């Protein structure tokens with residue numbers, strides 16, 4: 001039996017307006033090499049100046065995971081050669097990172113909690129991008145020098161599921177505290193996984209392999225599972241030492257396998273040394289105070305939803321899985337609907353109808369529209385069943401007007417007792433024999449009367465029909 005050991009390194013792009021060491025914009029998707037200046041192009045003589053906002057966001061992250069914040073930290077040069085790195089070194093932090101040891105609590109599938117240690121988080125600049133087109137390779141340096149927070153975990157995870165739970169939690173933390181948009185497709189939340197195995201009971205750490213190019217939670221799980229399988233097989237076949245070497249492997253998303261990319265460098269290969277162009281970072285009291293203002297974290301929000309709104313913990317858990325869902329839910333409450341209904345109509349009814357490309361953002365149903373629909377149910381203007389029919393239409397045509405649809409679909413509920421009573425009278429007198437049977441104890445006939453009344457009083461509020469029938473029988 002083997003045990004899996006996983007540690008994760010996550011690069012989070014901080015959402016500052018400008019780059020970490022110059023005043024170029026950080027906007028995504030601009031024409032290549034337009035957001036550049038002598039500093040981020042690495043031209044000789046250009047000097048870096050540290051962006052205060054980036055430091056502040058790092059402090060906020062450190063506070064969110066209860067980590068030690070180092071008031072003094074140091075930027076270092078990490079030397080390596082690659083075409084997308086104009087200075088031939090990356091400005092990073094090595095010996096003294098801005099954020100020290102912290103921890104993140106994750107919830108596993110069976111509801112159990114586990115604490116994953118965070119070793120450190122440091123600030124660094126991103127590299128540019130190489131774009132390969134056939135025989136030609138091009139370099140876009142718009143991304144060069146954008147601020148990254150690299151968050152390094154302890155090797156505390158024991159399965160792909162635990163790794164994904166940790167990443168999802170980390171992802172929601174950085175989104176909730178507003179330091180990054182953490183868009184995995186655009187590369188602002190990138191993960192490398194260090195994976196090794198060992199016989200169960202062994203306390204030694206064996207050779208770890210680093211897997212790169214993991215840009216979705218699904219791929220991360222697949223890549224780890226594949227890699228663990230590969231290492232176990234090598235062990236069982238007696239070729240562990242030949243097959244499992246310290247290296248960087250790339251996950252091939254098409255084939256679902258990892259393959260060797262390059263030998264993994266040791267820290268010494270990077271010849272780190274303190275960057276002489278930058279003073280050590282000193283966090284003054286004002287900056288420390290600003291940075292320590294942490295917005296409501298996912299776990300705090302979850303606890304508040306449960307205590308304040310009386311909703312189920314499992315429902316709250318779904319909501320805090322995404323910042324958009326939380327905002328949508330809170331907006332619905334702002335329009336005056338009840339929390340329990342809002343949860344059901346958002347989590348079950350609306351999300352349940354969003355298939356394929358449809359998302360909460362592009363489905364054409366803003367929070368106000370869904371709240372209006374729910375409100376009409378709460379006011380007994382329409383039945384829950386009719387509301388579901390209306391929602392089908394709203395999803396299909398990407399929006400619309402609830403009140404107009406109620407009229408055009410003829411779904412308005414009759415709450416007028418007079419109208420319902422006259423139908424009841426007609427039904428009872430037309431079925432005098434059944435009324436006698438009912439009165440002599442055949443309770444089952446009640447359903448028959450309800451059906452008859454509903455058939456003849458189109459759109460009658462069923463709850464009201466039930467009540468009035470009981471009174472009149």
Ligand code: ZN
Nearest residue numbers: 022024037040
């Ligand atoms: Zn620049």
Ligand code: MN
Nearest residue numbers: 011092124150
């Ligand atoms: Mn890094």
